[in-house]
Amino acid sequence: MTLYHNDRRMVRQPAVAGYFYPQNKQELQRQIVSFLPQRERRNAVAILVPHAGYMYSGHVAGEVYASVELPDAFIILCPNHTGSGSDFDVYPEGEWITPLGNAVIDDELVQKLLQLFPHAEKNGRAHLKEHSLEVQLPFLQYIKGEIRFLPVCIRQFDYGYLKELGFALAEIVQTAQRNILIIASSDMTHYESQESARHKDDLAIKQMERMDPRGLYDTVHRNNISMCGYLPATAALIASGELGATSGKLLKYATSGDITKDYQQVVGYAGMLFA
Numbered sequence: 001m002t003l004y005h006n007d008r009r010m011v012r013q014p015a016v017a018g019y020f021y022p023q024n025k026q027e028l029q030r031q032i033v034s035f036l037p038q039r040e041r042r043n044a045v046a047i048l049v050p051h052a053g054y055m056y057s058g059h060v061a062g063e064v065y066a067s068v069e070l071p072d073a074f075i076i077l078c079p080n081h082t083g084s085g086s087d088f089d090v091y092p093e094g095e096w097i098t099p100l101g102n103a104v105i106d107d108e109l110v111q112k113l114l115q116l117f118p119h120a121e122k123n124g125r126a127h128l129k130e131h132s133l134e135v136q137l138p139f140l141q142y143i144k145g146e147i148r149f150l151p152v153c154i155r156q157f158d159y160g161y162l163k164e165l166g167f168a169l170a171e172i173v174q175t176a177q178r179n180i181l182i183i184a185s186s187d188m189t190h191y192e193s194q195e196s197a198r199h200k201d202d203l204a205i206k207q208m209e210r211m212d213p214r215g216l217y218d219t220v221h222r223n224n225i226s227m228c229g230y231l232p233a234t235a236a237l238i239a240s241g242e243l244g245a246t247s248g249k250l251l252k253y254a255t256s257g258d259i260t261k262d263y264q265q266v267v268g269y270a271g272m273l274f275a
Contacts, residue, residue: 010094010105010124016131017099021054021138025099032142035062043275044068045173045245046182046236048208050269051078051132051229056256057187057269063252064271065139071179073106073148074140075169077232078133078185080155085126087156088165090114092122096134096151100141109150109172109180116168119161126153132185132229154231159217162231166213166238173243184236186229188268194257200225201253201268208272209248213237240274249273 014023022028035058049064050057080089090110095102113120127133133151140147156162173180188204189197204225207215213234220230227233237248251273255266 010092012091012094012096012127014098014134015129016134019053020131020135023099028099028138029142031058032062032139035059036066037063039066041069042067042273044181044273045240045243046184046274048184048186048233048236048270048272049136050187050271051135051185052187052256052267052269054135056259056267057254060252060254060269060271061139064273065143067251068181068273070140070144071181072144072146073109073178073180074183075109075150075152075172075180076133076136076183076185077152077154077235078130079229079232080126080130080153081132081228082126082129083155084128085153086121086123087154088117088120089123089126089153090120091124091127091151096137098134098137098141100138103137103141104146104148106148106150112172113150113152113168116171117165119156119164120152126155127151136183136185154235157231159214159234162217162235163238165235167242169235169239170242173239182236182239184229184232186227186233188227188270190226190228190267191265194255194263194266197255197266197268201270204230205250205253205270205272208233208237209250211237211241211245211248211274213241237274245274247275249275
């Protein structure tokens, strides 16, 4: 089981520690340090980060996390790989445990989203075995220590709903009396040749650089791009535009082939900043 109640608060145990990232605290800290280059930190409205096993995409995620000013509160949007839960599944309360400690669900952000976006549901089942959000937390915890976050797992494909979500997220950030960063978790093309993956991913990245959420959404569909987090990315782009972001910057791109040297079946990873 990955979920239990403690003093009537929900506690989510890690689902992929020891698999996607080290379970040992010291080993995890050492690995994260190796992924964090010295960079000048910039303000951003949102970021796009990959979510594969750290050995494959940790260096791309680290480039992003090393390059952006991180607040203490985050809205993290992830895809739904398992099909469980609801279309816009919000983990309702409590804490998520990682080897680096506890990350706290931000109750205020949860309630605000439920008020502004009625399609969101306090369910949590989609998050129980979902890795794409969990793997972001150790980076945030290592850099910031204690963090608070709003977790949203998305499986709804309708662009209209994504637009509504993006507007709601923008209003949450605009009206908050604190800084909040939106994080979209996504890998890029899956299990195609290096050449094909780079070509398709470049099409999607160009739309994100242009801050064109509809362009990203349509490009993914038109070109059969297996970008698993394009729904979170689309919502994040919509919110970013509403919040005044005017450009997307690609910080790093890589594929699993860069690690495995198997260039026939790769997965692509992009790290981006929207400001």
